[in-house]
Amino acid sequence: MKNFIRIIFLILSFIGHQFNSYAAEKVEYLKTDWSFKGPFGKFDRAALQRGYQVYNEVCSSCHSMKYLSYRNLTQTGGPEFSEAQAKAIAASFEVKDGPNADGEMFLRPGRLSDKFVMPYENEKAAQAANGGAYPPDMTVLVKARGGGVDYIYSLLQGYEDPPTGVSLDDGVYYNKFMYGNKIKMSNQLSDGLVEYSDGTNATVEQMAKDVTTFLMWTAEPHLETRHRMGFKAIVYLIILTILVYFSMKKIWSRIETEV
């Protein structure tokens, strides 16, 4: 039994190690403490609401959020805006609907059931407006990058003057956390760029953290439920395992005495 567990453990840790090594280029990302990390991690509501504000005022002019609906903003485990707030947010966007009775498309104020309005009609339009680079959709962006939240958080603060010897084309910027260090997005954040309604000081660091938290939620909207359910499931499994273990001992004792 001991041997058995030892071997299983070795194999698991080997596999785990392989996955760590997947991230071939190891960069030291900026560290911050994320409230949603760990088995009991939860989102910081206020950070999510502020993060939405940063996304809305800064990112959303180029980056779409196509799998998210306005109704999600009210959902438990998310920013938990009140229904009235979310309705007001939705109504502040114009949504294309139709065709109407005359067969024409028309614009109407957004509703909770609408998906987030996209900044561009399509990917080609997005590329055309951004010098050929497509600003990626942000809904699952955190999960689509090897470094996850730490990467996004660092990237937003990683703009620097290029070291001597590195020449940059027009519309290309130097970022020490970007893969290959060249990025087509210019530095977006500057101190005091947005005015937080809760009075939080909008430093670059604060905004980067808030918007990254928001992006983590858009990528994993059920994270809190998952953590909660996982804890219950594992506690349950451990209890059942103990019960089965003693049942097993009892049952096997019937023949052990004979042997």
Added chain:
Amino acid sequence: MAEKKTKRRDFLFTATYAVGAVGVGAVVWPMIDQMNPDASVKALASTEVDVSSLNRGKTITVLWRGKPVFIRRRTQEEIAEAKSVKMEELKHPEKDEDRAKDPEWLVMLGVCTHLGCVPLDQKGDYNGWFCPCHGSHYDTSGRIRKGPAPTNMEIPEYKFVDANTIKIG
């Protein structure tokens, strides 16, 4: 002593079975619940209809939760006819006042209560609706009068948001 031992063993096995059964139940539920309407379907549970261009004596059909809803702006004759019916004559007695809060507007799920076909407008023996599938006749209030359908056509939850807009659901 021996008896006590068996009892304890029985308790252990019973507890194991019981705890195991709870787990099986907890696993089965998500597999069942996934077939219930999902969050995006639930979000579309209400719809708003502009009725400003609807004239008296006309019906429009709108889609709500995947089913047709008849919105009929009734004429005075139709209203009078609907109100004059005696309760005893009805298979499923309901007053017209209870079905149309504003007598001019009848908002009704356009689904025959027999087996779910969509009845035809202004057809049948009672100047209301007629279901072509199995011959159910409905009156000007959408109540079943003749044929196999068991109940009147259903009235969904709705309200006037303003003078020209009805919100269904």
Added chain:
Amino acid sequence: MSEHEYIPKSKVGKWFNDRLPLLTLANHLTDYPTPKNLNYWWTFGGILTFCLITQIVTGLVLAMHYIAHADMAFESVEHIMRDVNYGWLIRYIHANGASMFFLAVYIHIFRSLFYGSYKSPREIIWIIGIIIYLLMMAAAFLGYVLPWGQMSFWGATVITNLFSAIPLVGEGIVTWLWGGYSVDNPTLTRFFTLHYLIPFLILGLVVLHIWALHVPGNNNPIGIDIKKPSKDTVPFHPYIVIKDGFALLMFMIVFAFFVFYTPNILGHADNYIEANPLVTPAHIVPEWYLLPFYAILRSVPDKLLGVIAMLSAIFILAALPWLDTSKIRSAVFRPLFRQFYWILVADVLILGYVGAMPAEGLYLLIARIATAYYFIHFLVILPVLGFKERTIPVPLSITEPILGGSPNLATAKNKDSLINQ
């Protein structure tokens, strides 16, 4: 099958059983005499059955919501993750379930290799097992394509292009597989169909696998033939059922940990980017469970030979019962084989490791050495070892080992007592 004829007690039972002997089958399964010294490495058969059922059930559920269309597949997966009730849970179980399935199957296979379970008279069980393993790889690959992310798309492109290595007809086969001139919507819909089909083929083969097992009965850690039923065996129920259940629960704790706390660690981040035929990801890596074979493929500089080497690495296993010339099953009594066995385990792990690394420089060299060793193990070491090695005397029975004095036997007995709790 059973030694004695089973006759149901009730009249109805007898009436039914005379017409369809389901009760006889159930009785056979519960009474099935099992060696009592089976250790925990033997619980993975039950665990694998659990994995298969989990994958089928969660897969059916996902298929109710998934849309097999190039334009909608990615979105429908996000729909499952966001909107469908418990959709995220079901998908994470299915995605991580594939990894857990392979983890269990590798342990199962390596258990077989250690204790010589593939040897006469169990060759058919072993070969059916290899077919199941092949089908599992096919199912896993096809399933990985369905979310239509970048890794899905490029994985599909790379793997289907392997067929182009076939002389003359290769290109034609690839176009036929694609249903077009590249991986596209027709490819996705057929992959979905096949992904749906294969688990049921596996299920059928599992029935055959177990059937074939029940003819000679289980092998055991001592690797000796045992009389059944006898003092050396216990009825499958409750003894083995409860032990398998205990091991399964431990396995489920690991499984749950992945599903609830690190659901994406076994996947690749690029698969959360929607498929784009214009951009190839920087590193294309298959899922971890295919890495050793991927390493073998890449270690051969020739395209066709690479594919042949990779396929041979799997098919060579089917010939194993005849390549291993030793009459003694269990490695417990083959000290030299035991050392080579652990070298093989290390070799496969190394292959897996270099499979995840870029195919260049030192990694490529290591991959080549490890590939060569893999084949040498099966083609040279095993056949020679059977004739040359000095083995330890094998006891005649599990309960009454009559060969006293041997220190290794003491170890064997020790293991035995551990096994029996």
